[in-house]
Amino acid sequence: MNTSNILNVLLAVALVILSVKIAFFTSNHADVETDTSAAVINNILTRTSIRAYQDKPVEEEKIQQLLQAGMAAPSAKNKQPWSFVVVKKKEILQQLADALPFAKMASQASAVIVTCGDLTKTLEGEAAAFWIQDVSAASENILLAAHGLGLGAVWTGVYPGADRMKSVSDILNLPDHIIPLNVIPIGYPAESPAPKNKWKEENVHYDGWNAGEAGKSEAKATAPATAKESQWKKFNPMEQWQANPFTLFSKDWMLLAVGKKGDMNAMTIGWGGLGTLWGEDRPVVTVYVEKRRYTHSFMEKNEYFTVTAFPEQYRDALKYLGTHSGRDGDKIKAANLHVEYTQLGNPIFTEGKLVLECKKVYGAPFNPEGFGDVARKVYSDRPLHSVYIGEVVNAWIK
Ligand SMILES: Cc1cc2nc3c(=O)[nH]c(=O)nc-3n(C[C@H](O)[C@H](O)[C@H](O)COP(=O)(O)O)c2cc1C
Known part of the structure; x- marks a missing residue:
């Protein structure tokens, strides 16, 4: 090989290394940007006043x-x-x-x-x-x-x-x-109050005070995913509850969803409860998730979960999500459902008719010491469910 050939080979190798580096940097950079913007918005939306502190010095x-x-x-x-x-x-x-x-x-x-x-x-x-x-x-x-x-x-x-x-x-x-x-x-916080969702569409005016709805509907169409919940009608579950709490889970089924954009999962649940706990003004949802479920790990590591009820026509989709695991692929896409994210960054479903967004206030496996006959029989040949109680921080219907 003469000198110019050697130089050409060296130049080609250098170019390949450079392009690999650029490609690596660009793709990493894009990930970092997406992660950072989600983290920044999440930090703003979940900040709330903390008035009780641990006896631990701040460095x-x-x-x-x-x-x-x-x-x-x-x-x-x-x-x-x-x-x-x-x-x-x-x-x-x-x-x-x-x-x-x-x-x-x-x-x-x-x-x-x-x-x-x-x-x-x-x-x-x-x-x-x-x-x-x-x-x-x-x-x-x-x-x-x-x-x-x-x-x-x-x-x-x-x-x-x-x-x-x-x-x-x-x-x-x-x-x-x-x-x-x-x-x-x-x-260091010694309390973890649920952040308030302060989004109120009526507080926003486009192109002047009385410019009308045109600006609003245009803005809605281009609204970021986090604002999509505005398509839902917010309601107070303590005052305006209409569904039957006994059949909501067992007969109608709900979809439990947990995680953040890019790292979420959902599964059908047939067991659950609605009520109040630790205060007459604290509506709560209880769900039971078996340890083998992929969703279980999401329930353990996340602070929030949502439960969504669907119109009857989505029964097959719910059956699919209750018989397939998110471990094995994108089952939500396979069931043809669409995820949107609340202001707090939690997943809900476009096709749903009622959503409760909950902040986890309790999570632990059942304690077999407390089992009566029915539970002893149920768990004689299957793993325990974990009980998760979530305070309802937002409720929407369509
Ligand atoms: C109608 C129905 C109700 C269900 N209810 C529950 C429930 O309350 N708790 C539970 O742990 N699993 C329940 N399951 C099972 C899970 O939905 C199912 O195992 C699912 O595939 C788990 O998905 P994952 O591995 O992605 O978490 C139910 C399934 C169906 C079809």
Whole structure:
């Protein structure tokens, strides 16, 4: 081989390596983008105020990340008119809790971040008041970052309450030009309240206040998957329940679905129950999933599940989903059903007529010690079911 042939071969090898690298990077990059956007939206939609904390300190590294998130907020003309006071000393946390009616939980928190406006850094004239928006944006960034880091936090307002501002300024020795906007207690959560779904179509107006429905229907058609639930009619199961709770599972069957986009499964269930638990205002759904089901592993690792009821014409589809496993292929596609995702990112079915979205509040296998005759007989030759109880956080009908 002469020199130019050798060079050509080397060049070809280099090109192949480069294209493989580019292909690998591009495909990975696309996955990362999809995963990241789902995670970001999910973090925003599942954030909720946490007011009870474990007796476990929040690492300084995480506090730094929260502050960094706060300072990443947008501010008018990039003035960044803010200051953050981090409180970790127990006696100061207690003083804040004693002084502020809505910040009692500060005494249990591992730390508090007081987000403040710095009047020496604001814009001039009436634009000076933009500091309130800027520091509010920083506060929300801190709440979202806390949720993303597995922490719990709550926004408690100080400004514009004159008494509250004076109390906080006195306790923290704030100079006159530093105005406390709010106090954010932070800690590892000792509660997990269900996030509220605050989506209300009537709060949205397109092209002006009275521009009519044209904009809305166009927007609906192009709405992202997470907003599709707006095609359903929301209802309050405690007040407007119409289905027979005894036949809903056993005779009509429901489809239990669990997981997130790209990693979900569904199976038909004939056993289940509706009721209330741990409070008269807490509607719950109970389902029973045998350990051998592929769905069982999804129930174990996910925080939410949904149950969907279908019109009679989908009985064959339900039979299929109750006799085939998601382990063996895309049975939902095979049954010709279509999945859409709620605002919280949970799977429901376009063909359904009623959906209950539930946050898991209990999950464990049956305890055979409690079995009576019927159960002893049922489980004499088959594995146990696990019992999952979910608080109904949303209900929709068509
Ligand atoms: C009408 C009907 C009702 C069912 N009810 C239940 C139930 O309540 N609990 C359960 O564990 N399995 C139940 N099954 C069985 C599962 O749906 C079935 O094993 C399914 O194939 C599991 O799918 P997977 O492996 O994808 O999770 C039922 C099946 C049918 C057809």
